[in-house]
């Protein structure tokens with residue numbers, strides 16, 4: 001754990017920090033005034049008038065800090081009560097849960113989300129959570145609805161809390177896309193402590209009363225969970241402003257032997273169990289379930305999914321959990337979202353992606369997690385070898401030749417939060433297999449300079465520089481020989 005995260009951990013509660021800070025500052029001022037008063041400092045003249053100012057400032061600071069403390073104490077007390085209630089209820093209801101998990105559940109329940117009440121009326125909340133063998137949590141969330149009547153909003157505040165993997169929590173990586181405006185959105189981190197991350201996704205322009213919104217965001221929080229026993233959950237302070245049903249899927253890195261869906265009331269005294277629509281894929285050692293919000297009682301404020309994995313089961317990495325498949329028409333929207341989040345204004349339009357899919361469906365592959373596209377590769381078979389700019393080749397369908405000698409990788413992309421986990425490698429391996437099946441003699445591509453090592457790992461070789469491939473993009477033409485011509 002580095003010094004910054006240690007400090008963050010200590011100063012997690014800003015109110016306590018302010019109170020303590022004011023008290024220390026006040027005490028320093030008071031000491032300073034006494035120092036001035038000491039008669040054995042001959043160089044200090046007109047002592048009497050000098051010492052009063054720091055003394056007054058010091059007393060004011062100490063007074064304010066005492067007032068803060070008086071305000072904080074009852075809150076601390078209610079937090080303590082709530083903690084005791086939640087821990088006692090959980091220990092009674094789930095005797096097999098270990099103490100650490102219970103403590104963490106308490107921690108999650110204890111956060112106040114700084115959402116201004118009743119601004120966003122949700123029609124859809126979709127949560128896809130994935131935990132890998134290292135305890136890294138990948139979230140793919142979607143929210144849509146409209147702004148409440150007579151309200152305006154500049155964005156959504158999202159709160160994620162976790163968990164019990166230990167003290168070495170990693171950073172949060174998050175991207176967001178406005179599905180209506182088809183643009184990548186700005187994100188500001190409001191709170192970034194070791195157990196809680198709060199960030200705000202800004203609409204491009206503030207939304208007015210009754211305006212619709214539809215946002216998808218993906219995030220990765222490294223080492224946030226205990227892969228063997230933990231919980232996932234949402235804080236739902238006002239269910240009347242949530243949709244009747246919420247689609248939630250939690251994909252775990254091994255075979256789950258226990259899980260419970262529960263809701264907890266704000267004081268932690270009431271706990272109720274959720275009926276869940278289970279879908280267990282034991283073959284792949286994965287466990288997926290969906291939750292509806294229908295049965296949640298109105299006074300519940302926290303919804304938690306508690307899981308426990310058989311310790312003897314082999315835990316899966318993100319790479320193991322990724323599924324590679326041929327793109328389908330229903331995936332295209334998700335491909336476009338990933339493309340847009342990476343390429344911005346240079347992104348291929350949905351029509352272009354559709355044409356490429358129709359051109360060579362077998363060569364357009366997607367990498368999916370929980371049915372969500374997180375990466376893709378597009379290819380074309382042709383006989384073209386000589387080109388210097390993308391402009392010359394961009395009309396791929398007109399150059400496509402199913403009997404061609406070369407397979408060209410048009411684009412290989414992985415959404416930011418899912419990078420450096422072998423997703424692109426898995427897509428590349430599938431492309432190489434496909435090329436072998438099709439008796440292709442060479443695979444060609446134009447790489448960015450910094451990505452060359454990825455392709456070298458798979459036996460691609462440098463051919464030539466293409467300095468003007470794209471405006472502002474120095475390309476490296478590379479090829480991999482499969483069979484001799």
Ligand SMILES: CC(C)(COP(=O)(O)OP(=O)(O)OC[C@H]1O[C@@H](n2cnc3c(N)ncnc32)[C@H](O)[C@@H]1OP(=O)(O)O)[C@@H](O)C(=O)NCCC(=O)NCCS
Nearest residue numbers: 412413414419420421422423424425446447448450453454
């Ligand atoms: C390039 C890209 C597809 C890589 O996806 P990925 O899933 O992170 O790649 P992998 O995890 O399979 O990486 C495998 C290896 O490739 C190399 N590699 C991948 N990304 C790299 C990068 N940004 N810089 C240097 N090496 C990289 C590393 O050697 C890596 O192994 P390591 O993680 O053990 O060090 C992804 O970063 C992306 O979509 N970038 C934006 C679009 C783009 O540039 N596409 C490629 C055009 S040529």
